[in-house]
Amino acid sequence: MKIGNNKEGVRPPRWAIAFLNWFCPGFLFETIEGDLVEQFEIDLKEVGKNVARRRFVWNVIRFIRPSIILRNIFSTDLIRGYMLKAYFKSAWRQMAKNRILSLIHVFGLAVGIASSFTILQYVSFELSFDKFHTESDDIYRIILKQYENNELKNTTAMNYVGIRSLLKDNFPEIKKFTGFNFLRANTGFVFRYGNKMYQELGGNIWADSSFFKVFPSMLETGNASTVLAHDRNLVISQRIARKIFGDTDPIGQELQDLGDLTPGSSFIVTGVMKNFPENSHFHADFITKIDRPTDTLSEYWTTPQMLTYVQIPRSTNVGSVESRLNALIKNLEKMYPTTRGTQIALQPMTDIHFTTGIADEREAGTSKIFIYLMTAIGLTILIIAWINYVNLETAQYLTRAREIGIRRIVGSSKHGLAVQFLVKFFFVNLLALVVAVILFWLSLPQLAFVTGITIDNIQSIATKIGYLAGGIFLAGSLITGTYPLLFLLKLSPVLSLKGNLGGLTGVKKGNHLLIIFQFTSSIVLIAFVLVASQQLNFMRTTNKKIDLEKVIAIRNPTAYADQPDTEKHNEFKVLENKLLESPDIKLVSSSSAIPGAEMAFTIVNNLKRNAKDPYDPTREKIFFVDYNFIPLYGLKMKAGRNYSEGNGVEENTGRIILNESAIHALGFHSADEALNQTVSLAIWDWVKPDFKIIGVVEDYRHETIKKPIFPTIFWLNQNRFQQVYYSIKLNAGANPQNALSYIKKSWKEVFPDRPFDFFFIDDYYDQQFKSEVQFSRIFAVFAGIAVFLACLGILGISLFEANSKLKEISIRKVLGASIANLVSLLIKRHFKTILIAGALSVPIIYVCASNWLNSYPVRIQITLWFFLLPLVLMIALVGLTSGFQITKAASTNPVDYLKND
């Protein structure tokens, strides 16, 4: 529009006006704009066009103030800056007046917030697995699915060696892929540098030259394309570099190989890589390139033995790659019948940590359900804390109704009161936040111990915690503020002056519901803890049919060393004899595998009734034992006998012992039927067609009860094939520590330069339950917190109720009620609430517990106990917390309180 007398039509900048329009409340805009424009006109005459325009913009900007912008949202009463200070003071005084109550408020909230921090840390850590690799979203692992008769029999992380050549020949768009495997699943990397022999257990990977093309971010020193270019190139981790070489540059140094792969030759360090972080699904300290001249074309498609990872460029469709690969594999069936029934799938690398059910997985992951559960618990705890706060606040208003009434009448508007209370909430929330952060930092070490989450990872999510903290603070303040606010506004001032609080029943009901929620969640959590620990206990103690008590195992690192077999055997015998001299030691045995870990050697189609039998895809395990293994571990023979030294050397004379599952896999119906039958066993390159079954071992749990029992072959071996573990059984009365020092001494005498790597078998076996243990611990901790908060809430309310009902209590006392009567009267209401909560919790517990338990092959039954015990516990706790307060109140002198009337 035309502005004033301005003949040239000079106007103030239009964008400035538009900007003003944007932030200025509607009813103020016109008049403010008018004033600004008038000023502009005056300026035009005084200082000219440019300065006038500048001044206009500047003036607009100066209107950006809270008192202008917020004038719409809050009514005029609120923006009294000077009042804010008074509100803060009043909030502070209120809190100081009721110290205990305030403490409960703040502490309860703080605990709730700190819990959510912890859970956030845990969840965030788990979700971050493997994301540290560059382009982690595009990296896939090629897993193998084995079908028999169109039924999926097995999914394995391992794949055929030949997959990579398929990729190379048929997928020009895919440039980055690698295959690798872990060497020596059961012992570490054994080598010599300088005069020292090392046995490193941190993961030893044998890879092709492209490893660092797929995982470039791991490489610290060295060129990703060439660092593994030649045979015997070795890349070590920073940790190892520091340990072995100190400050010297490791590049170019030689490590002498003490394994038996290619004995005597050395590895040359060509690169250093970062340490694999906690949140990686695999870890390694060494990566080497080893040429395999023995890889014939046929080997490419027999046993799956390589983990294969591929980076698929964004532009390529993953599904089509998968189907093309599967089509190619199908074409191989004729030439390589071992590939029949196999399909591949492309598994996103970031999913690996959350997927279960895949065989040959090096490290166990976790399930997404657990993550969701944890998040739910965190939220629940937070809500419980907030509910506490809200309940306590509204309860407090009931006493302050008089004060509120007076304020209202004298003229403080509704909104003024609202602001006052909002201020108080911000204050309390802020305080709680600070306390929460302190609590969190203090409790970190303990938490890490209990839950197994490491502290290092906290740094990485500090920013996320900051966001969450801000979010919780805002949300908390809003939520805990508006709820009481809503009811506040309904208070009729006149009535409340008289002490009559009509219209509040709605709120009381609301509070009631909230308390029910608190109790229900507490009961459910307690029940979960019970179920989890029972299931865990069951799995641990259920009859494994193997005796693991008082067995010490030693890992002999040079089992693979290049030594003549007789020499190795003699060394072992010397050790064995030394050990048996001690009265503490009962038996000694050597074997290639021990209970508590998956056996490394899986064979397929190697054990058959007749060598000419058709292809059998059953996966079977084979491991190597000596004469003492079976008796040492108390394994029972279902039929036949153990290998016996008395019968002369029985190895290689065609005798074999199998377990029940192996018997069944061969088609025998019973152990007796299988006894003395002959079977064909192929091991590596030679096939022995006539092994006689001299014994059948009763199936036992070599691994945890969570895993199926494999058909197992016990091959007698005297320190030949990978006798890595020595098991030592102690006598019943032996003191383990004494025995241990004797063993160590003996070891040092026989193997002076070898590290003494020992552990107790029962601990080792128990480690398989690590995730369940962790789970139940975490649950226990947070269930405890939830219950604690719920009780805190009850404490607060009863503290409060006792005070407010003093008059009523006094009257009743005067009228003759006994303390017991009074206490029971006041507690009755709480009990009813708990019972309702208990009833509500039943279906929740039942459904959740059933689902979780169903994921285990063996499980406990859900009994009534799981529902009753939490209920009883809650009743006891609530009774205690509220009863105490009420008793105290009930025992006061009634006269004191009736005086004022």
Add this chain to the structure above:
Amino acid sequence: MGKEHLGELEELILTVVGILQDEAYGNAIVKEIKEQVNRTVSLAGVHVTLYRLEDKGYIRSRIGGATKLRGGRRKRIFTITNSGLAVLKSMKDDRVHLWRLVPHLR
């Protein structure tokens, strides 16, 4: 229900509103202050103070006429209320009383 005491700017603007009677609005107040006590105040500051004074009940406002100078936009005109006059008077009395007690100002 506000404080009895006004800030310095509030007092100044309230007084000017009293002076200008029916003509008190943003630009006029700025101009009057400049003329009377040779002081430059910003339009935004004046507006904000006016609203505050209005909240406290010392002045009231109404929407007034539009002029060509303002491109047809109306103005908000403020007038002083009784309570505003009362507070001005009480402040004046206090000031005068105190100044009389200063020896050099007698």
